[in-house]
Amino acid sequence: MKIDSVDFFYLAMPEVTTAADGSQDALVVRVTAGGHVGWGECEAAPLPSIAAFVCPMSHGACRPVADSVLGQTLDGPEDIKRMAAVVAYNSMDLLQAAHTWSGIEMALWDLLGHVRGEPTWKLLGYDKAYPKTPYASVLFGTTAQETLARAKEMRGLGFKAAKFGWAPFGDSLEGDIAHLDAAREGLGADGILLIDAGQIFGEDVDAAALRLDAMERNRVTFFEEPFHGSAYLAYGELSKRTKTVKTAGGEAAHNRHMAEHLIDFGGVGYIQIDCGRIGGLWPAKEVADYAVKRGVTYINHTFTSNLALSASLQPFAGLRDHTICEYPTTLQQLARDITLNHITPNANGEIIIPDAPGLGIQINPKALTQYAVDIEIKVAGKTVFSTPTY
Amino acid sequence: MKIDSVDFFYLAMPEVTTAADGSQDALVVRVTAGGHVGWGECEAAPLPSIAAFVCPMSHGACRPVADSVLGQTLDGPEDIKRMAAVVAYNSMDLLQAAHTWSGIEMALWDLLGHVRGEPTWKLLGYDKAYPKTPYASVLFGTTAQETLARAKEMRGLGFKAAKFGWAPFGDSLEGDIAHLDAAREGLGADGILLIDAGQIFGEDVDAAALRLDAMERNRVTFFEEPFHGSAYLAYGELSKRTKTVKTAGGEAAHNRHMAEHLIDFGGVGYIQIDCGRIGGLWPAKEVADYAVKRGVTYINHTFTSNLALSASLQPFAGLRDHTICEYPTTLQQLARDITLNHITPNANGEIIIPDAPGLGIQINPKALTQYAVDIEIKVAGKTVFSTPTY
Structure with a gap:
């Protein structure tokens, strides 16, 4: 045709x-x-x-x-x-x-x-789609108290994992530590805690590294986008300074090479791909294959509709050990209304990737x-x- | 203001x-x-x-x-x-x-x-602007005969250096060798010969490397953009396989980091910056500083008006040892007509960077x-x- x-x-x-x-x-x-x-x-x-x-x-x-x-x-x-x-x-x-x-x-x-x-995941070459553990993707509160409340709310909604991001993170070291402590407290001892700095440190490795102690004490799983998306050397420096927390990034990649370079030169432990930017599903699948070879974990990046969410899950649907996925929980009404059906966590708090034809989403x-x-x-x-x- | x-x-x-x-x-x-x-x-x-x-x-x-x-x-x-x-x-x-x-x-x-x-070069921090040796930037002929004629023409116009680029380069090994031989013959034994592959080899290092013998025999100074602008690893591989010819690239860089990575990971000997893409003159000047530190030669990339040409020369105006510059010779009438004054080689065949205020160009x-x-x-x-x- x-x-x-x-x-x-x-x-x-x-x-x-x-x-x-x-x-x-x-x-x-x-x-x-x-x-x-x-x-x-x-x-x-x-x-x-x-x-x-x-x-x-x-x-x-x-x-x-x-x-x-x-x-x-x-x-x-x-x-x-x-x-x-x-x-x-x-x-x-x-x-x-x-x-x-x-x-x-x-x-x-x-x-x-x-x-x-x-x-679609079958067309991409997978035999099976494995369930994913969604992390609630939310913004930090204006105050640490708000962050605490938001973390508790996500926990109450059944999420085992949550990512807090963007301003006011980066404004002050004391403030950031308070937000990190609040997020961990609200999420509970066994929650998976993730942090997204929204590129706030530019390429200032020392400034980002000042947050590592509080992150490791709070058992943060990954520290996302501390730097400008192309600042691989800054990522590489910070990655060397971590003990337990992994660096994460990749959403700005607009081709496969950029994501692979962030793995090879930036030393990230988690590579986050937005299929709506990198050139769609196939380059994302290629990055997923590359991540497997390099011992890096692939994660979707998505903060829009459930159409984009479904698409974002396809490239790593068949990777059983790459378990967590981004799941935006505070979408605007527009993003909810775009689709007739929605992807919601099941009784186990897991995301089942659609097995209907294509992306399995009705507009x-x-x-x-x-x-x-x-x-x-x-x-x-x-x-x-x-x-x-x- | x-x-x-x-x-x-x-x-x-x-x-x-x-x-x-x-x-x-x-x-x-x-x-x-x-x-x-x-x-x-x-x-x-x-x-x-x-x-x-x-x-x-x-x-x-x-x-x-x-x-x-x-x-x-x-x-x-x-x-x-x-x-x-x-x-x-x-x-x-x-x-x-x-x-x-x-x-x-x-x-x-x-x-x-x-x-x-x-x-502008003074505002960028240089005390003096040094003359540059322009290379005539032209496209390959459809046939090797046409390339020969074009090379002779450029030589006749007084150019000591010429760059040949784009299709049909990459179509066949025999054809490419014929074009390389023709370009050298037309330019004369002492001309500076440069080649631009226009990304034709994607990321196929072996295919690009097949051209190296003919390039080194013809004393090609640099081999520009064999690959996709972000394929640093392919550049790095090819750079290792060269003896005398240097790899060149960078025009696709849309921030300073990308150019620096092409130097560090791609091993290019010449870094080519288009000020109309990388974010203007300051990031280009930062790349020029970086190139000096890394022993790499900075060159402007430009193929539009003399306004863009003047701008492209500012970031390396004060680098005495970075002598060659791109100088498009087959501009469309539009690109000539945009400016009232023009930058032309002097009696020595050199380009003198304007010392009038700003970019020194009248629209x-x-x-x-x-x-x-x-x-x-x-x-x-x-x-x-x-x-x-x-």
């Missing part, structure tokens, strides 16, 4: 704040081919990502993503991999292309899964209208993009 | 082809502050780069570049560096932001140079109108971008 259409639905909450909450807007992608439909989601700024699909060509190595996708053949996984290589080459100078392609690639796997009646048409951000892009008087209808 | 405005001029030739010729369009940036004007240029896809400036915020770590620039204080170099850090942090999830910011950063240095009556207002691509972007019924007037 041929790829007939690619549509982008830019959705947003009525108000978007400066909170580090990626569920305030969404860029959902619909692909059609041979009468079949697949859905994906870019974890990316919507308007620039749309522009990267529809923009005029600048030259042979800076072509819009559309040129490498529309009209292409899609009969099996090899076609998706082939197209990925073409996008990478023909759009090598178009930086945003990786984010745009990520949502399309995801939709192609979903579509192919529907055609074959198989879950809610109403949400695509209700939250739509109306966009029109004109180039030389011609409309190259306008908000699609469902 | 405060930054009052940032305007983007998207210019293009009437026809844009798939040739690897980055001078077919341009994204010129004008910044005003305190009644002064500065000009820069993004080496980037224009529409997505504009979108990254004007898009709505997605969340606190995915803000439009405008939010970190407009209204900000600009009194000295430290303000530019401060703003760069703010952009990197507040737009960490907006991939295209680095390309957008690059042209703005360049314009800020130009503006500051005008205010202080000093060339041609007529070109901004003549080549303008009319753009309109509407979000929720409100126009967030329309083509500015000069």
